[in-house]
């Protein structure tokens with residue numbers, strides 16, 4: 065008997081396409097089965113379009129390999145032997161084991177491991193915090209994806225910013241407030257393949273059709289690079305030098321927005337030439353505040369105090385505040401010092417990077433650097449948008465500072481068509497992210513104290529409320545200062561995707577007393593769990609999405625056997641772990657988090673989506689002028705000085721370099737000429753495929769057909785030198801290990817570099833060790849290290865290492 | 878007897894990003910197994926002088942493309958056209974598409990049926 069097909073309107077996010085979501089879709093469901101998915105033509109986000117990964121959902125939701133019942137391990141870890149158990153048994157077992165760990169070692173002895181930014185992250189925090197552990201860990205070395213970029217931008221700007229495709233307005237490109245960017249720099253980004261970072265990649269193609277010109281910064285000839293006015297094929301890891309080169313040209317040629325620099329940055333604050341540090345009010349007058357800074361009034365020849373908390377001058381504004389130059393002052397103890405301005409200090413650093421030097425470092429010709437910089441600066445408005453390449457280097461913060469300074473100094477910050485400040489819709493913040501505290505929190509500051517890395521890495525204390533992944537891994541082995549006994553793994557493929565040096569992660573997992581994995585399919589990671597719980601796709605859950613705009617709901621369309629949504633799993637356990645847990649149902653919790661929007665979950669469901677209105681802090685433009693960014697409603701930014709900081713006050717306090725600059729990464733031919741002798745090729749990883757989101761989708765037939773094998777892109781000349789033919793199997797090897805790939809001969813990569821696809825395992829192969837779904841053969845992370853995070857704990861060398869290559873023998877393929 | 882009106886697909890391959898949406902949209906619509914379907918996306922890397930190159934993607938309608946007759950009858954766009962991420966595919970009478978084709982370079986017109 066066939067029943068009617070029901071069409072359910074919902075929003076994509078996570079399990080399914082794997083992306084950071086936002087597309088409006090129409091799910092056609094009959095008899096609790098997904099029969100088809102179409103894009104919702106009325107949804108302003110995608111206007112009916114959809115990616116291959118959503119269109120393949122019928123093969124995903126009803127896949128024969130989907131986990132459909134909770135499983136308990138019966139063999140040894142990695143042996144692939146399981147026994148189905150009921151949810152009640154699973155919850156009881158987990159409750160008992162995790163409570164035993166908490167009783168004996170304390171709640172911080174459990175790590176809660178998450179992957180990329182899914183709508184599950186808040187609920188992992190909810191579970192960890194209900195249990196009492198502050199150790200929520202994003203499993204990448206140096207947490208090197210997005211969060212650090214957010215934190216770094218927040219450090220100098222107080223809010224994040226993204227390119228402007230009129231995504232803030234329901235009528236999008238027709239909204240009269242919006243302007244098309246004349247130029248866009250796409251920095252290390254293949255956004256259209258996967259839509260990371262809460263943006264729809266093909267918006268950039270919309271802009272290009274409307275006339276936006278592109279500058280691409282990418283060692284590969286990407287699709288964007290092919291269609292760019294300038295393609296800057298830099299050596300991986302030299303991004304900061306290039307950004308500094310842009311600043312150099314823009315400042316030398318006076319192409320910057322002087323008015324913005326004077327009014328909205330801390331350019332005029334004074335720096336002591338003797339100490340090289342900012343002059344504070346405390347040094348100048350008795351009882352002065354060390355958080356206040358000083359500006360020199362050239363007209364009166366006197367210092368004027370900048371009241372940081374008020375984001376304004378103390379008293380009368382100076383008549384002629386010095387922007388560039390030096391002045392002599394007498395300090396409170398009578399000491400005489402000479403000061404110069406932040407602007408001069410900033411420019412002195414920028415002067416270190418003339419295009420010729422940038423060419424030496426990055427390999428991009430000086431002429432092209434200068435031309436591209438000029439083109440960007442002269443285009444108005446212009447936007448920069450960047451990908452994860454920016455995070456995947458240890459000195460990511462100085463790089464992000466340089467890029468932020470570019471959009472700020474060219475007058476492109478929060479202007480139509482520029483880099484627009486991105487706030488969570490209606491400031492609905494489920495969990496803590498750089499820039500928002502979040503509704504879901506630990507009960508007390510005390511509970512946060514043992515968070516791993518918090519005391520050592522100050523950005524983790526101020527902006528990024530996760531534990532340090534690298535230090536956590538070390539601590540599993542060292543047990544110092546306290547032992548780690550268990551791990552909860554959810555939305556994360558620590559073995560096959562997220563973890564660098566997966567052999568080390570395997571040893572770590574083997575050492576733990578209790579491991580739970582929540583996933584939709586068995587993966588190499590689940591093989592190391594004691595209990596595996598079956599989660600759902602976005603079609604099988606109620607949730608919501610506030611990441612940037614609009615605010616929208618995810619609506620349950622169906623269910624698959626015993627699978628439970630991640631948040632329901634975590635909700636049940638949170639109630640068991642926390643006697644004070646105050647919510648009866650998930651919807652109560654959603655209503656509570658959605659409060660700032662003035663809507664309940666079901667009201668929002670009725671509306672489908674809601675756009676923040678003009679005048680709210682999550683609606684552009686020029687919010688720093690309108691006083692919409694700061695809690696005190698004063699004009700300015702949410703930084704310590706209330707200004708965009710060309711010289712970072714926080715970085716100065718943290719003992720880190722306050723101005724942007726380039727640092728050579730740890731494993732390059734420049735930093736390690738000794739290694740270059742044996743490993744002459746640059747190894748870069750992680751180019752995106754439209755078929756996959758990281759390590760997902762290898763088991764979806766329509767998608768695997770698109771990208772069937774782990775490939776290495778290699779230049780035909782390089783391949784010829786090594787006697788490797790197109791489609792032949794080859795090894796990529798360095799001092800850490802090796803992995804096997806199919807050679808794809810293509811001139812899109814330079815001759816000196818290979819690009820290895822990431823996240824590869826083969827679900828069709830044996831699950832048990834030593835195969836572990838073929839992962840030990842094809843996981844490139846075996847050549848990449850843990851423990852090389854940046855000085856501030858974030859960023860790591862994932863996109864640039866070194867290797868040698870050779871053809872695989874016939875017995876090895 | 879009047880010639881039967883023929884329809885086709887106009888592709889603006891300057892903007893085709895190789896997202897593979899068309900390929901999978903067709904497979905979903907008609908339930909084709911992996912490896913089969915009405916359209917296949919190809920990657921073409923053209924070598925250019927001075928060591929340069931240009932990357933193009935390019936969807937090719939196969940023997941299995943039926944120009945979405947069942948959908949079109951219902952007044953819907955073909956599945957591939959509707960979902961194309963770059964909005965670079967147009968369906969219509971071939972004469973109309975040929976006119977459109979004259980407006981810009983890097984276009985290809987397929988008339989599979």
Ligand code: SF4
Nearest residue numbers: 076081083087115259
């Ligand atoms: S990858 Fe892009 S197109 Fe696909 S669901 Fe996510 S946001 Fe939508």
Ligand code: SF4
Nearest residue numbers: 903915942943945957
């Ligand atoms: S027109 Fe229809 S049948 Fe032809 S390729 Fe597109 S979706 Fe398939």
Ligand code: SF4
Nearest residue numbers: 893894896897899961
């Ligand atoms: S859907 Fe459009 S953009 Fe994507 S591959 Fe097909 S033609 Fe190209």
